[in-house]
Ligand SMILES: O=P(O)(O)O[C@H]1O[C@H](CO)[C@@H](O)[C@H]1O
């Protein structure tokens with residue numbers, strides 16, 4: 001059985017799916033970290049794979065950019081493919097001076113300028129939060145590795161390019177750690193289906209300081225985040 005956007009059978013996906021925005025990052029994870037890999041989605045080149053890491057069955061698939069895109073993939077994975085946990089492994093732009101390039105951000109919650117959850121809840125202001133167990137398990141791995149990480153609020157925005165500088169200033173003033181484009185949608189979909197989700201992001205840009213990681217730095221930083229997400233498979237969740 002396939003869905004509108006995923007040409008796989010229900011058993012083709014593992015219970016846990018790592019979801020980067022970029023389908024080529026999904027391919028990178030599958031090719032560099034997983035064993036016995038099988039492609040499970042090719043529709044619209046939103047590449048998906050299932051394989052094994054340390055003996056644990058796991059899938060990885062791109063989400064595309066923005067809440068509408070991740071919401072439709074998360075919906076189909078939770079409703080039709082038996083997926084229980086979606087771990088977004090993304091990039092983000094820092095909104096605080098103490099958050100530096102390459103740091104890891106765990107999204108405990110997500111503020112948003114998107115209407116997507118208001119539409120889903122028919123006008124109620126749902127608070128999108130991470131699954132506590134997933135958050136705790138992943139944070140404890142980051143602690144063991146003595147990585148520089150932050151846990152808190154992210155700003156899920158519909159606009160990568162926003163000319164209203166006041167928006168950024170407000171988010172910074174309210175302690176929001178970083179901007180990205182999917183988490184508020186993902187957390188609301190997980191709640192709708194009674195499933196689990198967590199976003200981990202690597203800081204690839206600094207919005208306040210106008211800094212960006214180079215291509216090779218991005219790769220190393222992303223490897224750190226991917227390691228955390230995959231190592232957490234050793235813990236039971
Ligand atoms: O690197 P990914 O996971 O795509 O995440 C971030 O990068 C994209 C914007 O460049 C948006 O999807 C944003 O959330």
Ligand SMILES: O=c1cc[nH]c(=O)[nH]1
Pocket residue numbers: 091092093094160179180181204205207
């Ligand atoms: O959404 C995003 C992602 C990375 N960097 C940003 O500044 N914004």
